Amino acid sequence: MQTKLLNLKNQALALINQAEDLQELKRLRLGYFGRQGQINQVLKAIPKLDPEQKKKIGRLANEVKTALEQSLTAKTKQLSVSPATAWFDPTAPGESLPLGHLHPLSQAIEEIQRIFEHIGFTRIRYPEIDWDWYVFEALNMPVDHPARDEWETIFIDTPQHPQLGQMVLTTHTSNGQVREMERVKTPPIRMLNLGKCYRRQQDATHTIMFHQFEGLVIDKGISIPHLKGTLDYFGKQFFGKGIKSRIRPFHFQFTEPSFEVDFTCTACSGKGCRFCKSGWVEVGGAGMVHPDVLKAGQIDPQKYSGFAFGWGVERILRLKPGLDIDDIRLLYSTNLEFLNQF
Amino acid sequence: MNITLTHSWLKEFLHTDATPPKIAECLSLCGPSVEKLIKISDDYLYEVEVTTNRVDCMSVLGIAREASAILPQFGFSARLHHDIYQPAGSEPAGKSFPLKVTVDPKLCFRFTAVVIKNVTVKTSPKNIQNRLESSGIRSLNNVIDISNYLMLSYGQPVHVFDLDKIKSKMILRSSKPKETITTLDEKTHILPGNDIVIADGRGRLIDLCGIMGGLNSSVAPETKNVLLFVQTYNPVNIRQTSMTLANRTEAAVIFEKSPDPELVMPVLLQGIAMFKKLTCGEQGSKIIDLYPKPYLPKTVIAPLQLIKDRLGINISQKEVVKILKSLGFINNIVPSWRAQDINIPEDIVEEIARIYGYHRLPSQIMATAIPTNYPEENFHLEHQIKLTLSGLGLSEIYTNSLVPESLAQQSGFKLSEHLKIKNALSQDWLYLRRSLIPSHTQSFPAFEIANTYHPRLGKLPEERLQLIISGVSDFLKLKGIIDVLSAKLHYPLSPDYNSNAAVIDLSTVLKNARSYPHYQPVSSHPAMLEDLTFTLPEKTYLGPIINTIKSTHRLIKSVQLSTTYQQNYTFTITYQSLSKDLSAADIAPIRKQIVSSLTKKFQAQLVGEI
Numbered sequence: 001m002q003t004k005l006l007n008l009k010n011q012a013l014a015l016i017n018q019a020e021d022l023q024e025l026k027r028l029r030l031g032y033f034g035r036q037g038q039i040n041q042v043l044k045a046i047p048k049l050d051p052e053q054k055k056k057i058g059r060l061a062n063e064v065k066t067a068l069e070q071s072l073t074a075k076t077k078q079l080s081v082s083p084a085t086a087w088f089d090p091t092a093p094g095e096s097l098p099l100g101h102l103h104p105l106s107q108a109i110e111e112i113q114r115i116f117e118h119i120g121f122t123r124i125r126y127p128e129i130d131w132d133w134y135v136f137e138a139l140n141m142p143v144d145h146p147a148r149d150e151w152e153t154i155f156i157d158t159p160q161h162p163q164l165g166q167m168v169l170t171t172h173t174s175n176g177q178v179r180e181m182e183r184v185k186t187p188p189i190r191m192l193n194l195g196k197c198y199r200r201q202q203d204a205t206h207t208i209m210f211h212q213f214e215g216l217v218i219d220k221g222i223s224i225p226h227l228k229g230t231l232d233y234f235g236k237q238f239f240g241k242g243i244k245s246r247i248r249p250f251h252f253q254f255t256e257p258s259f260e261v262d263f264t265c266t267a268c269s270g271k272g273c274r275f276c277k278s279g280w281v282e283v284g285g286a287g288m289v290h291p292d293v294l295k296a297g298q299i300d301p302q303k304y305s306g307f308a309f310g311w312g313v314e315r316i317l318r319l320k321p322g323l324d325i326d327d328i329r330l331l332y333s334t335n336l337e338f339l340n341q342f
Numbered sequence: 343m344n345i346t347l348t349h350s351w352l353k354e355f356l357h358t359d360a361t362p363p364k365i366a367e368c369l370s371l372c373g374p375s376v377e378k379l380i381k382i383s384d385d386y387l388y389e390v391e392v393t394t395n396r397v398d399c400m401s402v403l404g405i406a407r408e409a410s411a412i413l414p415q416f417g418f419s420a421r422l423h424h425d426i427y428q429p430a431g432s433e434p435a436g437k438s439f440p441l442k443v444t445v446d447p448k449l450c451f452r453f454t455a456v457v458i459k460n461v462t463v464k465t466s467p468k469n470i471q472n473r474l475e476s477s478g479i480r481s482l483n484n485v486i487d488i489s490n491y492l493m494l495s496y497g498q499p500v501h502v503f504d505l506d507k508i509k510s511k512m513i514l515r516s517s518k519p520k521e522t523i524t525t526l527d528e529k530t531h532i533l534p535g536n537d538i539v540i541a542d543g544r545g546r547l548i549d550l551c552g553i554m555g556g557l558n559s560s561v562a563p564e565t566k567n568v569l570l571f572v573q574t575y576n577p578v579n580i581r582q583t584s585m586t587l588a589n590r591t592e593a594a595v596i597f598e599k600s601p602d603p604e605l606v607m608p609v610l611l612q613g614i615a616m617f618k619k620l621t622c623g624e625q626g627s628k629i630i631d632l633y634p635k636p637y638l639p640k641t642v643i644a645p646l647q648l649i650k651d652r653l654g655i656n657i658s659q660k661e662v663v664k665i666l667k668s669l670g671f672i673n674n675i676v677p678s679w680r681a682q683d684i685n686i687p688e689d690i691v692e693e694i695a696r697i698y699g700y701h702r703l704p705s706q707i708m709a710t711a712i713p714t715n716y717p718e719e720n721f722h723l724e725h726q727i728k729l730t731l732s733g734l735g736l737s738e739i740y741t742n743s744l745v746p747e748s749l750a751q752q753s754g755f756k757l758s759e760h761l762k763i764k765n766a767l768s769q770d771w772l773y774l775r776r777s778l779i780p781s782h783t784q785s786f787p788a789f790e791i792a793n794t795y796h797p798r799l800g801k802l803p804e805e806r807l808q809l810i811i812s813g814v815s816d817f818l819k820l821k822g823i824i825d826v827l828s829a830k831l832h833y834p835l836s837p838d839y840n841s842n843a844a845v846i847d848l849s850t851v852l853k854n855a856r857s858y859p860h861y862q863p864v865s866s867h868p869a870m871l872e873d874l875t876f877t878l879p880e881k882t883y884l885g886p887i888i889n890t891i892k893s894t895h896r897l898i899k900s901v902q903l904s905t906t907y908q909q910n911y912t913f914t915i916t917y918q919s920l921s922k923d924l925s926a927a928d929i930a931p932i933r934k935q936i937v938s939s940l941t942k943k944f945q946a947q948l949v950g951e952i
Binding site: 105198250288 | 367370371372373374375377393394395396577578581582598599651652653654655686688689691692695696700701703704705706707708710711712713715716717719721725728729731732733734735736737738739740741742743744761762763764765766767768771774783784786787788793795797800802803805866867868923
């Protein structure tokens with residue numbers, strides 16, 4: 001019975017394949033699927049089988065039916081194209097389907113996350129609205145410290161917290177540093193905090209709301225070469241092979257030493273052009289975590305050391321080779337001409 | 343803060359064989375960053391960015407001192423010249439001081455002054471004028487120019503009074519609220535109080551210390567006798583006054599960063615010499631120097647092992663000592679001009695590392711343990727949602743969390759129940775939004791994932807992550823999008839629909855959604871399909887009808903609305919069993935049950951007969 005079915009299937013498939021016109025197909029369909037068709041003939045015999053066989057053959061018969069049905073449909077479609085319409089124009093415009101767009105910021109955020117996950121970083125989300133303590137004071141910036149001038153802070157009109165100070169819109173993702181130390185308690189830490197930040201600035205290269213990502217690594221024996229290694233790795237992954245990074249002296253209250261980070265200019269491949277500083281483009285800050293910040297996060301600076309960096313997503317997106325977004329305010333517009341390009 | 347200086351001026355303090363482009367490059371790699379190097383006629387102009395901790399570099403001397411430590415690391419010769427910290431000879435003696443001086447030592451850490459008599463006010467020599475102007479300061483006359491020239495050369499702000507305009511006394515004290523002073527720029531300030539000021543014998547304010555001098559005591563063309571005045575002040579007061587009055591003068595920017603009090607006397611002596619040379623004046627009094635708490639040298643030690651650990655290299659003690667010496671550190675004693683900045687061993691590590699050269703350090707990703715205590719977040723699923731929606735033809739947009747009053751009013755909450763910005767940059771960004779809907783004014787199908795912000799008493803606000811799908815003109819299409827997304831997430835979404843938008847709280851979705859389904863076995867038995875058409879009363883909700891049919895029997899695999907015509911609705915019902923081929927006899931009772939419950943519950947009438 002089983003063999004019979006399989007033979008039937010093979011024979012039928014061959015005949016369907018060789019069919020030359022629709023009429024022949026119709027004849028084949030009747031021959032197999034008609035009331036007196038060959039398949040029904042087989043099925044009729046099934047009730048006479050023993051239960052075990054019944055089940056097995058029943059299932060097989062079903063499969064054969066499905067296979068033949070599919071083959072017939074496909075062949076019918078193929079033969080339905082009449083010689084007159086067989087003219088095939090690959091240059092004709094395709095059917096218009098809705099084309100959606102993932103925002104360039106989301107594309108960049110996903111890419112940044114993937115790059116850092118490869119080397120063991122954990123992405124996390126910390127508050128966008130936070131207490132002064134996490135945004136400044138725990139980062140070694142007491143109230144009224146001149147270093148705070150660098151951040152055009154936006155304050156919320158609410159009463160102060162008795163210990164944690166004013167409520168502010170986070171000016172940087174660095175508020176995640178002490179929060180992550182509090183969450184993890186004992187290193188190792190490899191954090192990627194990526195989120196929205198806010199500063200009182202709005203022009204072609206700054207928007208009042210923007211995105212930053214913060215890397216924080218804390219463990220025993222973390223050194224400047226580890227930061228350099230991480231930066232070099234990121235530069236190559238995000239901007240492309242031949243990209244190098246360099247660090248230069250800078251000052252932040254919450255890192256010691258502090259650095260400014262440059263990558264090879266992607267516009268001129270490091271030769272020097274009108275967009276860059278002799279072949280280098282600045283992307284943001286970095287540094288070795290200041291012992292006071294470790295202390296604020298209840299981590300012993302005698303035992304552990306670490307590095308941190310924090311850069312704007314919009315900034316590095318602008319520097320993607322060939323992207324050249326000249327006005328980042330477009331990212332926060334609903335300009336379809338812009339969005340449709342991504 | 344930035345400082346601009348010419349190469350020729352720098353050369354007065356620095357002897358080197360390095361060219362200006364090389365000096366710029368080496369400084370940027372190891373010290374203050376040279377933002378621009380501009381060629382001007384027979385000279386170069388450096389524009390240098392000085393970080394807030396390095397007020398000692400806000401001068402030509404400071405930049406020269408940095409260069410003298412950095413350039414030898416690159417194989418250039420470099421020697422510092424005219425370092426006024428090593429003054430030649432002792433201070434000249436003079437007559438008694440003509441004013442009675444009272445100083446609050448909490449406000450002024452060091453107070454020095456000297457009278458210069460019989461000055462001739464005239465224009466400065468060309469060389470001085472050019473240098474000032476290339477550094478962005480307008481040349482006025484020789485007396486004023488001297489004070490500015492000293493500040494640029496050494497980084498110590500200097501003030502000059504017309505001595506004859508001061509009545510008998512100088513009382514340096516903190517201001518009372520609402521006292522007024524008119525400064526050199528002819529602006530009258532109503533003081534907030536706690537500002538450092540000097541009053542004279544008539545009780546007039548003659549100086550807004552550390553910010554700008556008073557107009558009533560200023561040097562004018564007819565000035566004969568000058569009071570040369572060099573101080574350091576309490577930086578906190580200076581900063582408060584400067585910020586409150588929004589008057590960020592060059593002097594204030596320096597004074598608020600605690601310049602070195604040890605620099606005060608050398609600059610005063612330098613000033614006396616310049617006055618003699620440029621104004622034909624002579625010292626007309628003894629120097630007064632009120633310095634109740636003189637600077638005590640301090641020691642900061644960084645163990646060699648710490649330096650090796652942080653730099654990741656095997657640097658020798660000898661090299662460490664050599665680098666520190668080039669920066670003025672002798673036997674772990676911090677030079678006075680770095681006393682504010684160098685406090686902990688890590689500060690020393692920075693000095694060694696940058697002079698050694700960050701570019702010479704190795705680069706390698708850390709081989710330490712990878713943390714595995716992940717937070718409860720699901721960023722991948724969030725991204726999956728974005729991919730699905732953009733795949734369905736929607737465009738993702740990012741709109742601002744900060745909204746104007748008009749949008750906040752449409753949130754469904756009272757205006758007073760929103761978080762409000764205290765120092766808004768513009769009325770466009772005044773409130774933190776509680777709803778995404780008002781922000782989505784665009785006319786094309788779009789979506790966004792963003793937080794809304796809900797105040798909580800005494801706590802940080804709740805940041806609620808939400809998904810909005812908007813701008814879909816046809817409601818059934820919007821629902822179709824939600825259905826596809828539900829299917830992809832293997833979790834039934836129940837959005838809040840609002841006109842043409844759907845809003846979903848993501849926190850529960852991200853916790854419950856799945857990346858794969860609960861697998862249902864695939865039946866090897868054929869399914870049976872049939873269409874049933876019902877006439878429904880007007881305004882009958884279809885959802886409950888479909889649910890009722892679906893829940894009639896476990897053999898009903900799916901129910902779909904296939905066509906509608908007036909009040910007639912046709913449902914395609916798929917029956918399937920996992921265990922057997924269904925026959926007409928299996929289905930008949932189920933069909934009957936469907937018809938009877940729809941008739942009973944919804945007054946539905948079957949079209950045709952069963």
